[in-house]
Amino acid sequence: MPQYLRLLGIGGIGIIRMSGQDCFKILDKIFQPKTKQQIENIKGYTIKYGNIIEKGEVIDEVLVSYFKEPKSYTTENMCEINSHGGNVMVRKILEMCLENGAELAEPGEFTKRAFLNGRIDLLQAESVMDVIHAKSEREAKTGIKQLEGILSKQIAEIKQDILDVMINIEVAIDYPEYDVDDVTNQQIMDMLIKVEDKLLKLEKSFDNGKIIKEGIKTAIIGKPNAGKSSLLNAILKEDRAIVTEYAGTTRDTIEEFVTINGIPLKLIDTAGIRKAKDEVEKIGIAKSREIAKEADLVIAIFDVTCELTPEDLEILELIKDRKSIIILNKMDLEAVLKEDDPRIQKASNHIIKISALNYRGIDKLYEEITNLFQLNEINLDNEIVITNIRHKNLISKAIKNVKKTKETVENKMPLDIIAIFIKDILEDLGNITGEVVSEDIINEIFSKFCLGK
Numbered sequence: 001m002p003q004y005l006r007l008l009g010i011g012g013i014g015i016i017r018m019s020g021q022d023c024f025k026i027l028d029k030i031f032q033p034k035t036k037q038q039i040e041n042i043k044g045y046t047i048k049y050g051n052i053i054e055k056g057e058v059i060d061e062v063l064v065s066y067f068k069e070p071k072s073y074t075t076e077n078m079c080e081i082n083s084h085g086g087n088v089m090v091r092k093i094l095e096m097c098l099e100n101g102a103e104l105a106e107p108g109e110f111t112k113r114a115f116l117n118g119r120i121d122l123l124q125a126e127s128v129m130d131v132i133h134a135k136s137e138r139e140a141k142t143g144i145k146q147l148e149g150i151l152s153k154q155i156a157e158i159k160q161d162i163l164d165v166m167i168n169i170e171v172a173i174d175y176p177e178y179d180v181d182d183v184t185n186q187q188i189m190d191m192l193i194k195v196e197d198k199l200l201k202l203e204k205s206f207d208n209g210k211i212i213k214e215g216i217k218t219a220i221i222g223k224p225n226a227g228k229s230s231l232l233n234a235i236l237k238e239d240r241a242i243v244t245e246y247a248g249t250t251r252d253t254i255e256e257f258v259t260i261n262g263i264p265l266k267l268i269d270t271a272g273i274r275k276a277k278d279e280v281e282k283i284g285i286a287k288s289r290e291i292a293k294e295a296d297l298v299i300a301i302f303d304v305t306c307e308l309t310p311e312d313l314e315i316l317e318l319i320k321d322r323k324s325i326i327i328l329n330k331m332d333l334e335a336v337l338k339e340d341d342p343r344i345q346k347a348s349n350h351i352i353k354i355s356a357l358n359y360r361g362i363d364k365l366y367e368e369i370t371n372l373f374q375l376n377e378i379n380l381d382n383e384i385v386i387t388n389i390r391h392k393n394l395i396s397k398a399i400k401n402v403k404k405t406k407e408t409v410e411n412k413m414p415l416d417i418i419a420i421f422i423k424d425i426l427e428d429l430g431n432i433t434g435e436v437v438s439e440d441i442i443n444e445i446f447s448k449f450c451l452g453k
């Protein structure tokens with residue numbers, strides 16, 4: 001059945017997207033190309049100018065793109081009507097399509113069809129959503145790489161490693177008169193080690209993937225007047241900062257996603273920092289403790305114009321054993337508190353001096369973060385990065401099954417038993433790309449998509 005996209009909101013153009021066997025039949029009833037060409041004579045990948053007509057009356061002037069099966073996003077016949085934007089016109093044309101036999105698309109319907117029709121695998125389908133929802137260039141780039149199939153290829157390669165050995169196992173099971181168990185066992189072990197190695201590498205890449213996708217959860221803490229909100233302003237005002245605001249995980253908090261020089265930071269409780277203008281509302285140590293708890297990185301800020309206070313000492317205590325950066329602020333003023341103070345030195349290996357008010361030294365902060373999270377080592381062009389928790393969980397499960405299989409080999413279990421364990425690994429991998437995935441999971445994945453994609 002043909003399907004539609006409805007794009008709400010005001011824009012110069014609106015697009016109604018239709019896919020399915022009958023979509024050109026429906027289009028034919030409502031659209032007249034200026035050239036009066038028959039649909040059979042219109043090639044795929046062309047655009048026709050014409051009118052949407054109802055009962056002889058022109059409803060809108062539109063451009064229609066044609067995609068003929070199998071060369072379309074869904075592999076089905078598809079068309080996209082580019083009408084004038086705005087709710088009224090798009091809705092009207094949408095209704096006309098519905099009246100002529102189309103159905104409204106579910107969220108993710110088009111991509112789901114592309115997957116079900118075998119044009120892309122599940123991994124690639126999921127990356128479509130990642131690209132759409134990307135908050136930073138890095139994240140979008142990772143999504144595009146996955147859409148191109150870089151991760152699918154890697155999974156296929158690992159599966160092939162397994163299948164190559166599986167053939168020998170099957171032979172050994174079928175022809176037990178040839179005593180090849182020892183050879184086969186060694187082969188299996190070598191394969192398992194190789195596969196485990198590759199999977200572990202993928203699993204580890206999730207640490208970076210998480211950073212790329214979610215940003216480094218960063219808490220800025222410090223006693224009142226240390227300069228938290230000045231630092232926040234300096235970060236947000238950075239020329240190349242792309243800022244997106246989110247509601248935080250706890251009530252009444254706002255998290256801000258900032259990408260600077262490719263470093264994605266998710267700043268926790270920026271509202272709290274901003275709000276804390278007057279003395280009564282200044283963020284206290286209890287609040288600092290709370291926000292530091294959920295952070296990947298704690299930036300502790302100290303005012304160099306005064307000695308360390310008991311509150312400062314508590315903050316130093318708080319950041320011990322955490323990924324942290326100490327900021328000595330107000331360096332434009334005379335410093336009482338020195339960098340070589342042993343209490344400071346003991347608390348963190350990363351200490352920088354800045355003047356938040358004048359935006360001085362902020363670049364040093366980014367340098368420090370880059371080093372701390374080894375962000376320079378993420379080479380997006382060559383490296384495969386797992387960003388999706390579903391993939392990560394399945395890879396972890398596959399690793400567990402590899403370990404189990406290794407044990408069965410070490411314990412000299414019969415080959416047919418070993419083969420069952422190996423099939424579990426293959427199933428985990430198949431679940432990632434969607435070869436053996438259940439309908440429920442497919443529905444769940446696509447329900448998170450937006451309409452029209």
Ligand code: GDP
Binds near residue numbers: 223273282355356357
């Ligand atoms: P918060 O309470 O930790 O958020 O601190 P604020 O950012 O509100 O700063 C407290 C006071 O210190 C304000 O009057 C700021 O203008 C001032 N301040 C912050 N950073 C600097 C700095 O680098 N140099 C100087 N001279 N003053 C600063």
